[in-house]
Amino acid sequence: MTDTPSYGFDTLQIHAGSRPDPATGARQTPIYQTTAYVFRDADHAAALFNLQEVGYIYSRLTNPTVSALQERMATLEGGAGAVCCSSGHGAQIMALFPLMGPGKNVVSSTRLYGGTVTQFSQTIKRFGWSAKFVDTDDLDAVKAAIDDDTRALFCESIANPGGYITDLEAMAKIADDAGIPLIVDNTSATPFLCRPIEHGATLVVHSMTKFLTGNGTVTGGAIVDSGTFDWSASGKFPSLSEPEPAYHGLKFHETFGPLAFTFHGIAVGLRDLGMTLNPQAAHYTMLGIETLSLRMEKHVANAEKIAQWLEGHDAVEKVTYAGLKSSPYYDRVAKVCPKGAGSLFTVTLKGGYESCVKFVDALNLFSHVANLGDTRSLVIHSASTTHRQLTPEQQKAAGAEPNVVRLSIGIEDADDLIADLDQALKASA
Known part of the structure; x- marks a missing residue:
């Protein structure tokens, strides 16, 4: 074809x-x-x-x-x-x-x-x-x-x-x-x-x-x-x-x-x-692949809603999602990814490394795995796992500093995911 x-x-x-x-x-x-x-x-x-x-x-x-x-x-x-x-x-x-x-x-x-x-x-x-x-x-x-x-x-x-x-x-x-x-x-x-x-x-x-x-x-x-x-x-x-x-x-x-x-x-x-x-x-x-478009639409919709919620949370210093108007990459989305900015982004926590560890451990719906792009929502602390072999300078350049966690937003109910993130952020404080 x-x-x-x-x-x-x-x-x-x-x-x-x-x-x-x-x-x-x-x-x-x-x-x-x-x-x-x-x-x-x-x-x-x-x-x-x-x-x-x-x-x-x-x-x-x-x-x-x-x-x-x-x-x-x-x-x-x-x-x-x-x-x-x-x-x-x-x-x-x-x-x-x-x-x-x-x-x-x-x-x-x-x-x-x-x-x-x-x-x-x-x-x-x-x-x-x-x-x-x-x-x-x-x-x-x-x-x-x-x-x-x-x-x-x-x-x-x-x-x-x-x-x-x-x-x-x-x-x-x-x-x-x-x-x-x-x-x-x-x-x-x-x-x-x-x-x-x-x-x-x-x-x-x-x-x-x-x-x-x-x-x-x-x-x-x-x-x-x-x-x-x-x-x-x-x-x-x-x-x-x-x-x-x-x-x-x-x-x-x-x-x-x-x-x-x-x-x-x-x-x-x-x-x-x-x-x-x-x-x-x-x-x-x-x-x-037969259901790719259906899943990606849901991934993107969930990511947009969750990223906006996270950006307003008191425990969060920064959210890197390109679909947010605050992102320096926001204007590129319409040009490069007109159907949405994906569902992968990082969250910087005000409490630093220790808060990141507590946050990851407190999550229930988010699976702590070294993967992304699953129907399930996933979380990982990149600096100590996927980017562990990198120097601090390389980690910073990649956007994987010790006070950062990576989220891969799945296709579950967005409100359920937000509730899980909220309780974990409270536990990380």
Whole structure:
């Protein structure tokens, strides 16, 4: 259904990638729980391995259930293709893999999920890659950080944990002027609230574990390719523009055009990195996506009501929700996320760290977990958990200081959630 743009989002989230099973007529996409697939004959097998024919070889690479999810993700984001993998962290490495090389760097926002900051500042060093962290509100600093070895610009559409909104069009212009792709993590927004490709992004990554699945049951990641970037223009991306030895000199961009990145992600990325999404997780994620718009509308409505209530509470020093008129990011919401500012934000308590600990422990409806985007409302003290490995300076830049808690507002009754927050704030005083 990628060639039917006239359908609305609510229709596409149910039907894109999903067709009656040709063998049985099953209406829901089956879980193809198989490792391998029988070839028609020797020539068919050779054509598949040479990338001369599209089909199924081995489920580390391709699987019909996962393929259906990939088509749905590409359709909802408005991309040319998608690659699904085992987690959001896996998706980030998979996105960088064809672009980077020893000595190359990625320029990244300081406002990121703590695990991403650690992955970029520590783990990717083992590949010989590096990251430069900048405040993406300072566009001059972003431009200054890009050098001849920069291979990508990375940010989140709605930043975790503070819910800050990134000026994606400004970031895309900087990336275009530098001849590098803009990679946007759209986990907190989902394609219902924001479609980064429409704002100029080259690649969109997701932790499908969060709002897309929506019920905290499985992990998964996705990379959606816009199909618009010219990988051969500069010579900076030889994995996509130059002959690939493992495929007898095939040039991915020359051969596959707009689908070059997608084919490389499957034929090289999944083949060699092995960050495979299992078919059962793909099935659960597709089920979750079927109700994405309904859930996101409720998430946003609850978040707006609760953030306004919290802002007026005597125990609260600050609420970072971009949907509040007091937020410096309020004007960006209509431009970047016209359907709402999401349901993720932080609350700064006047009582400091000790009050945060008492507040978290006193909550009943809010679950204290290291996750977000569940139907259930969630809470965590980022500085001591998800952002614990960061320096105090990095925590401050990310909006995860010790006197801050992160809330992920679920789809329960908003008044019940407010009552729970109220009693916990009283207990924290």
